[in-house]
Amino acid sequence: MSIISVRDLVVEYEGRRILDGVNLDVEQGEIMVLLGGSGSGKSTLLRQILGLERPKSGNISVNGTDITNCSQSELNKTRRSLGVAFQSGALFNSLSVKDNIALNLREHTALAPSIIDLMVWMKLAVVGLAEFGDLHPRELSGGMRKRAAVARALALDPEILVLDEPSAGLDPIVAGELDELILFLKDALQITALVVTHELASAFRIADRIAMLFNGRLLEVGTKEEIRASRHPAVTKFLNRTAVNPVHAPAVAAYLERYVQNQGAKS
Amino acid sequence: MANAFESTGKKTLDYLEYLGSLNIQWWATLRAMPVALPLVGNRHRWRAAVDQTLDIGVKALPMIALLAMCSGFILAMQGASELRRFGALHYVIDLVAVGFTRELGPLITAIAVSGRSGSAFAAEIGTMRVTEEIDALKVMAFEPVEFVLAPKYVGALIAVPCLTVISNFFGILAGGLFMLFSTHLAPLLYFHYVLASIELRDIVTGMIKSLAFATIIVQVGCLEGLRVRGGSDAVGRSTTTAVVRSTFLVIVADAIFTAIFYSIGKM
Numbered sequence: 207m208s209i210i211s212v213r214d215l216v217v218e219y220e221g222r223r224i225l226d227g228v229n230l231d232v233e234q235g236e237i238m239v240l241l242g243g244s245g246s247g248k249s250t251l252l253r254q255i256l257g258l259e260r261p262k263s264g265n266i267s268v269n270g271t272d273i274t275n276c277s278q279s280e281l282n283k284t285r286r287s288l289g290v291a292f293q294s295g296a297l298f299n300s301l302s303v304k305d306n307i308a309l310n311l312r313e314h315t316a317l318a319p320s321i322i323d324l325m326v327w328m329k330l331a332v333v334g335l336a337e338f339g340d341l342h343p344r345e346l347s348g349g350m351r352k353r354a355a356v357a358r359a360l361a362l363d364p365e366i367l368v369l370d371e372p373s374a375g376l377d378p379i380v381a382g383e384l385d386e387l388i389l390f391l392k393d394a395l396q397i398t399a400l401v402v403t404h405e406l407a408s409a410f411r412i413a414d415r416i417a418m419l420f421n422g423r424l425l426e427v428g429t430k431e432e433i434r435a436s437r438h439p440a441v442t443k444f445l446n447r448t449a450v451n452p453v454h455a456p457a458v459a460a461y462l463e464r465y466v467q468n469q470g471a472k473s
Numbered sequence: 474m475a476n477a478f479e480s481t482g483k484k485t486l487d488y489l490e491y492l493g494s495l496n497i498q499w500w501a502t503l504r505a506m507p508v509a510l511p512l513v514g515n516r517h518r519w520r521a522a523v524d525q526t527l528d529i530g531v532k533a534l535p536m537i538a539l540l541a542m543c544s545g546f547i548l549a550m551q552g553a554s555e556l557r558r559f560g561a562l563h564y565v566i567d568l569v570a571v572g573f574t575r576e577l578g579p580l581i582t583a584i585a586v587s588g589r590s591g592s593a594f595a596a597e598i599g600t601m602r603v604t605e606e607i608d609a610l611k612v613m614a615f616e617p618v619e620f621v622l623a624p625k626y627v628g629a630l631i632a633v634p635c636l637t638v639i640s641n642f643f644g645i646l647a648g649g650l651f652m653l654f655s656t657h658l659a660p661l662l663y664f665h666y667v668l669a670s671i672e673l674r675d676i677v678t679g680m681i682k683s684l685a686f687a688t689i690i691v692q693v694g695c696l697e698g699l700r701v702r703g704g705s706d707a708v709g710r711s712t713t714t715a716v717v718r719s720t721f722l723v724i725v726a727d728a729i730f731t732a733i734f735y736s737i738g739k740m
Contacts, residue, residue, distance in 0.1 A: 282614040296605035
């Protein structure tokens, strides 16, 4: 029984089809990487899995609950088994890093304040931010903010960790550290992770399986080796970083020549 | 010609749609309101509501007191220059007292609060949308209506009527100062006349208006914030629209309420 299963998902915005019959299964305890270029629909798929938007047709079940067809209270119950770190971190700017992480614990559990403090400190220590709890999100660097977002996602010890573009906008070293953190969490907590990214290096470092999304369709789902061995043209193009619309050099040269000639004729 | 009809029709539909969403949001806020009340509600929401009350109310106090004093002076002077010709200078007292409790007190307060807090609501919520904080709230199983809107609404429902009372007081005080300097009317005598000229009905209608204005300001400000799509430029636009629309709707609502109270009063 897979922990997340997506069946025949179709999503449309104003008549434009964003996701077209997507089927995906994420198994307990694996790191599934959703790989795809800009506009491939991976963020849309993520928002669907989080229940932030409703699909046109199809079903998504998370932890046994069909979230496309359930009450708000069931949805909220399912959401407590999810820990989500958004692309921008989405930490609450009015709260300190500590309070950001404590928020979930204070409101969704009946733990004593001293226990909550301890748990917050532990989560911060896991992501290596133990001494930065009192700072506000705006005082953190980009990489620290993402790690703080991961710490917040871990607050309720979720079964599924969802990370949206964890390494986007970070330098290679910090991005690498974040990859190691994700692998560490998987080993230490046996957590299931769904990671959305367009960074190849990061995807192949952390993934157990990779799902390759292109133009709203899933092209390939498989292990790293299977994806590397794929013969699908769009997959090989993405992996080899071949430009889909290459700059046509002769055309540019011809245009420049004509421009120079015109300028000469004018003067 | 057909084009003119078409665009008028579209504008009308847009407006109706806007008023519809405003009402839906208001209804949702009313249903979520108990969580932000003391004793029956959630401790954290109530604390947020207290913060909002202080923010909307206490911090606006000096500004509203000054605005009310200025308006009181203006009303007294304009009234006096006309009434003096009929030898009816003492009617200035009625003009200021009744004019403020029924009309100017609530209106000045509403316009000041709309400029100060309505725009702040739109900016805060709009930024939360842009930075995915609203989505983060949802996936952390918090209802944005309970978490963000309800405390603001409770805060405004407490703060705006209080500010209205203060604005009435300062407006009438300014009238008294004018009478003191222009006709050497003793302050105690002035307040005696004031109390004789206003009825309980005037105060009650003023309070009903101020509650309605608070509702308009909070709902318009929050709706504009929640409607933000895209980037920081959209946040800027939403604050402007929030102030323009809430001021407009406050004045329209004022006209409607005054018409209703006028026709009730005649009966």
